[in-house]
Amino acid sequence: MPGSVKRVFVQNIGLKVVSLLLAVGLWLVVAHDPPAEVEMKVPLEFRNLPYDLEIDSASFTEAQIRIRGPERVIHRLQAGDVHAEIDLASVRPGERTFDLTGRQVHVPQDVEVVQIIPGQFHLSFDNREARVVEVQPRVTGKFASGMRVAKVIADPPNVTIAGPRRRVEAVETATTDPVDVSGTMTQATFVTQAYVPDPLIQVVHPTPIRVTVIMETAGDEKK
Numbered sequence: 673m674p675g676s677v678k679r680v681f682v683q684n685i686g687l688k689v690v691s692l693l694l695a696v697g698l699w700l701v702v703a704h705d706p707p708a709e710v711e712m713k714v715p716l717e718f719r720n721l722p723y724d725l726e727i728d729s730a731s732f733t734e735a736q737i738r739i740r741g742p743e744r745v746i747h748r749l750q751a752g753d754v755h756a757e758i759d760l761a762s763v764r765p766g767e768r769t770f771d772l773t774g775r776q777v778h779v780p781q782d783v784e785v786v787q788i789i790p791g792q793f794h795l796s797f798d799n800r801e802a803r804v805v806e807v808q809p810r811v812t813g814k815f816a817s818g819m820r821v822a823k824v825i826a827d828p829p830n831v832t833i834a835g836p837r838r839r840v841e842a843v844e845t846a847t848t849d850p851v852d853v854s855g856t857m858t859q860a861t862f863v864t865q866a867y868v869p870d871p872l873i874q875v876v877h878p879t880p881i882r883v884t885v886i887m888e889t890a891g892d893e894k895k
Contacts, residue, residue, distance in 0.1 A: 710746050
């Protein structure tokens with residue numbers, strides 16, 4: 673029996689020594705890894721917003737978060753490793769103040785949230801509305817002497833927009849990216865996009881807009 677026990681300890685002694693040294697080295701690294709802190713600007717991710725509601729304010733989209741953890745972990749952090757999720761499942765039209773705490777901030781293992789600025793934020797919500805508005809092309813450029821724009825045709829002539837009700841109701845038309853008609857003598861067609869300046873309003877199912885510009889001499893009657 674003693675011989676058998678001895679063989680267990682002696683067999684592959686070199687490999688066992690190396691394994692022991694690696695384990696001790698790893699323990700030393702972990703035990704002596706000093707804590708570090710870093711501040712990050714973290715975008716807020718809004719989840720579970722009811723389909724019939726829209727966020728009616730765009731002033732708060734990120735938070736300043738200070739986190740602490742082992743130095744080796746902190747130095748390896750990527751932008752997507754820390755994020756804040758806000759659950760909007762219970763919101764209703766109107767204004768609401770949210771607490772922003774460590775419970776909403778997702779961080780890697782061994783990392784803790786030390787500070788969040790601001791600790792509260794305010795959002796307003798409105799019913800979602802969609803309606804059709806006319807497309808108003810924006811024409812620019814230097815015309816040849818004696819020439820002017822006679823007619824501008826947008827195809828399709830209308831788009832559907834959607835967003836918070838009060839903002840949608842305030843929109844009269846959608847516009848297009850500038851169409852430069854410099855050098856056009858008769859007519860020309862350009863492909864562009866339509867948009868609404870309000871960032872909280874979207875064009876539903878956006879498609880390219882074909883803008884046809886018809887020119888005429890300054891003395892001609894407009895058709």
